[in-house]
Amino acid sequence: MTISSMTGFARTDGQFAASAGGISWTWEIKSVNGKNFELRCRLPAGFDALEIELRRRLSARISRGSVTISLQTRALGSAAGISVNEPALKVLMEVASRVAEDGIAPASLDGLMAIPGVVENLGALLDEDERQARDAALLKSFEAAVSALQKHRLEEGAALTPVITAQVNGIEALTAEAAASAALQPAALKERFFLRVADFVADVQGIAPERLAQEVALLASKADVREELDRLRGHVAAARLLLAEKEPVGRKLDFLAQEFNREANTLCSKSADLELTRIGLELKNVIGQFREQIQNIE
Template sequence: MITSMTAFAVNEAEIGNLKVTCELRSVNHRYLDVSLKLSDRLRFAETDIRSIISAKISRGKIECALSYKKQGKQQSFTVDADAVAALITATKLIEQQMYSSMSFSALEILAFPGIQQESELDKTDISAGINTLVTATVKQLLETRAREGRQLKAIIEERCVKIQGFIESANQRMPEVLTALRKKLTDKITELVAQPDFDRLEQELVYLTQKLDITEELDRLDTHVNEVLRVLDQSDPVGRRLDFLMQELNREANTLGSKSVDKDMTQISIELKVLIEQIREQVQNIE
């Protein structure tokens, strides 16, 4: 099953007296890269969160943001008396070096970092709740990635069918190209040489035909396209495999263009490269 690497999911849950929100964002990346945005009070859950994500996702840049709000009545807090005393002492020292006195209100002191001490969280219960929340959000993210993956698969299959059509057109066109080339060279030599050596001409035409033969390139193109269609039905992550196949398809299309001596064949080569590039852009988002 094709899975996209681009998705977003958000979920929230009530854990004790907290309302915790989990947001997951996923974009394409060569490997799995998990980035966490946690408040200091939830930092203890980092290891479990990384394990949950990496167990379900194998590729992509994942951003996980966890935030919380307190619920119910305002929770009590304690004041760090030593920090208050140190702050007041420092203020007095500063005032002694100023022309006018400066004072803080009680609220301003309370707003100073480190003065208010929140009560400790019950890490055991909260950790279990966070794990459940993250697991549910990851599931939601995977469902979104799967939906977009099905759309990507349909797009790639459509392009592959078009590529097969151009391969068939090239196969049908090639005998006509070689016949026209033979006639053109024969006529040209006949015009230039009074008594042309047709045996030598035939040898040169055979050599030229072999040099311009694109049968192998067309066969490899067809093989690679069939492999793409086969890989699309696999259940494992296939993004890297598809990326490799796009490189091989592009290589054969370039060779096809370099051997072309006919405007129709040149156009077929161009159309193939356009379709391959369109598929490659979609493959960049596949896990």
């Protein structure tokens, strides 16, 4: 079985040396449950152009889940990794000083440094060939992080598989119990029907036996749960086939859980027997646990 969870985490490191100053980096990828594929990218200034390629590569390998990508970069050596536009900074400081004379709180240095264009990442100083080489190295490192994420998700899925399989087995066992109990329903229903008739028409004579038989047949038909039990058996078989698939099956299992629940509800509503009702309620409980677990599956 190759069930994959939607929960996982991966981290990879790398570095790139260039004439204008190299960088080292850390990729972190975190994924959690989600109805569809959702991606959030947290990239430092100067690396935003990578987002389209990151999205393309990740969506080709992961079909479902809410994923957050984070890239942290650091300068190599003593280059500090930045270039300060000193003329622009000087102009801003002079403006801040004049404004402060009017009673306005003076601007802080870190506030001035945060203004776009004052501080530039060394990446902006790379020539085109170096930038392409740096981005290729970053993407290769990212691919390694995605592979590690997939491995983690598969490990989580492997841990979920025996739990989900046990729940499917439980649904099958309760369906068999319900079938054994439901087999006794016609006789029990007939007996209860005649007792009710006797209570209400004790003083009424001449009710045709055929008429009573028709009413019993009608009630028995309404309380017949064989169709629901057949569908439950079919859903169990379908669940086992899905658990053996190599492709993502989370959405299909989620739909199947809804169908399981529908049949269990109908079983309870048709039940004319306390034991069958008990089995139906236990069946709903196990199906609820099954549905909760498959919310983690890709």
